[in-house]
Amino acid sequence: MSIVLACDLGGSSFRAALVDDTGAIRVQCAIAGPPSRDDRSGASEIEPEAWWSLLVEACAGLAAEAPALFDAVEAVAICGVTRTQIFLDRDGRSLRPAMTWKDTRADACAERLRAALDPVHPESAAINAFHPLARLAWLREREPEAFAALACLLEPKDYLNFRLTGRLASDPVSMARLLAAAAPHEGRDQLAAVGVSGAILPEMLEPWEQVGPVKRGLPVPLDRLAGRPVFCASNDTWAAVVGLGAMREGFAYNISGTTEVLGLVGREPARAEGLLTVDWRGLFQLGGPSQTGADTVSWLLALLGRDTASVGQEIAALLRGRRQPQPLLFLPYLQGERVPYWDPSLRGALVGLNRRHGQTDLAFAVLEGVACLNRTVLERAEAALGGEATEIRFGGGAATNPVWSRIKADLCGRPVVVATSKEPGLTGAAIVAFTGLGRFASLAGAQEALVTVARRFEPDPARKPAYDALFALFRRAEAALAPVSRDLVAAAREGQALAALARHASAAADLHAD
Structure with missing residues (x-):
């Protein structure tokens, strides 16, 4: 051993x-x-x-x-x-x-x-x-x-x-x-x-x-x-892709930790707007890192006053609740965005709130919003490479949540596969070490030997029409609200009238304290 x-x-x-x-x-x-x-x-x-x-x-x-x-x-x-x-x-x-x-x-x-x-x-x-x-x-x-x-x-x-x-x-x-x-x-x-x-x-x-x-x-x-x-x-993305067994042509990967990374692996250095094309030593990845992911879920839990130390249990409890017929749209850009927009001035939004929406609706909106961003990146990568992903290998902390895996499979329309290892980055680093030691003839051979699959989620055709409609609305909301986000950020940075609102809020707090 x-x-x-x-x-x-x-x-x-x-x-x-x-x-x-x-x-x-x-x-x-x-x-x-x-x-x-x-x-x-x-x-x-x-x-x-x-x-x-x-x-x-x-x-x-x-x-x-x-x-x-x-x-x-x-x-x-x-x-x-x-x-x-x-x-x-x-x-x-x-x-x-x-x-x-x-x-x-x-x-x-x-x-x-x-x-x-x-x-x-x-x-x-x-x-x-x-x-x-x-x-x-x-x-x-x-x-x-x-x-x-x-x-x-x-x-x-x-x-x-x-x-x-x-x-x-x-x-x-x-x-x-x-x-x-x-x-x-x-x-x-x-x-x-x-x-x-x-x-x-x-x-x-x-x-x-x-x-x-x-x-x-x-x-x-x-x-x-x-x-x-x-x-x-x-880097951690490359290692986790190896640890998920996704370092092979036609496979997509989605690593969800604090933030998410999604990409498609191919033989050619194709290019697509907003995506990174990186030489992965014999293969090329088309995609890259976002600013959103499990940290977005932690933000929601903190906002709702729930325990952020138990993210998996808390979000699972929220998802077991009853959902209202009218869904919410969530734009997940709480910290700006990298792939595919590269715009630090983008901001998040909840669109379509009504009086009957509750915590369960917010939880689904956050997970679906991140999955909509996944689909945007995946569609651009597939169009550039000229073919659909065989499957999406899903790893990181969020991959332990079967509901999120199901949402990603249904919204992206591709099988989502979760590897046995709950720590793909560690597994990938170990594969590198064993390959370097000569225990395996190649990185591909080590990947085949050491990576196993735990669960596979096939997209449900019955949910496709609803998710296609939701995705279309998501893209419309992005286009409509991006200029508003930029103007809000610019107004605060430049010391214009909107920036004074924070000072007014502080003064109001002082009055209440008195």
Whole structure:
């Protein structure tokens, strides 16, 4: 029996597990956080050292629970959140907090960059507030001292690999956007537009290649792993797709954690409006991350005064209630949106509320709203690739809810398949480690051997007419309300009359207190 240490650095928690060569998770440790520091300016930041502390803490938990298994670890693989930049100086020290996937401060910089960049360059249209090039431009404008000292840009899992091995490296999947910007087009790349060179890029490795052995002298219990190989792995989406067994042509994937990611896997680098096309090392994914998902459900539960520590139980209880004949529409853009709109100024809405609607109606509206967004992305990807998805592999916390799986299958009109592993990111990281160790001849072979299916949801033809009608209304509501969202956000940012409402509310609260 072989054991590997697999880690998944998520948007709201850090998970680590000891996984054997049958794919079974033998011991697991999950730690919440670290919380990001968010504010009204659009900032969302985390100190990189906090992620390192979580890795040490999680490993300490595993070593305490299963000391013999921990000492038997043969390799390490860490996947993690993407669209998050860590800025290092030439000595490998962090220059400032990391800018997370939620940070929208570079929106204005992105707009100026798009106007200034060569419009023919393939990456120009992809520049937005979440793009590393826009964030580099923001750093140059707002924090010139940190920008001047910048020597390397890493993603979170790469930072942990660096702390474990001392080597600065990443993979072409995680760094796809920055690599695309650095690629020359007609003799010019886009990095020069923000005053940097390709030297800020770390060394590129394949996900299954070794970064290096674990260094000696690390904190307890990492010192017990000295000499074990650390494999590069990739971002959490790529790893979870592997862990769901969806890394194959014609399969779609939907990973629902704090936020959702949906895409279609194909052989050709097709392109579609608003979707990311990323080379997944022999295959291409067409799709990408949204800003909505299980966190949207948590928002609803908090709004209703229900227990947000038991999301699965609480939403299941709401869904067992009676639903009113007239459905609600929910636009799930509580934090703006990435794929497919790339607009940080989009906002959520409930459309069609009447006096008889209750908590059950709100719960269904939220789940169906997210599924409508899934369908929008899937339809664009299928049209670009010229064929329907064979099935949608569904994973993450939301996949434990059979009602949501059923809604997604019926609304998208495709079979939804849930894998046995409830932690596809950990399973994917373990598959990388075992492939790197040579236990399997290829990533595809490891996927076939270690991924099993738990449940399959076929779309119900009887519900198709109703969901087609709901989806059409959803798209109409999106188009009608997007300009209103942008105007509301702009009015608040620019200190116009609408921004005064918050001050009036504070004054009213003071009067009540008196």
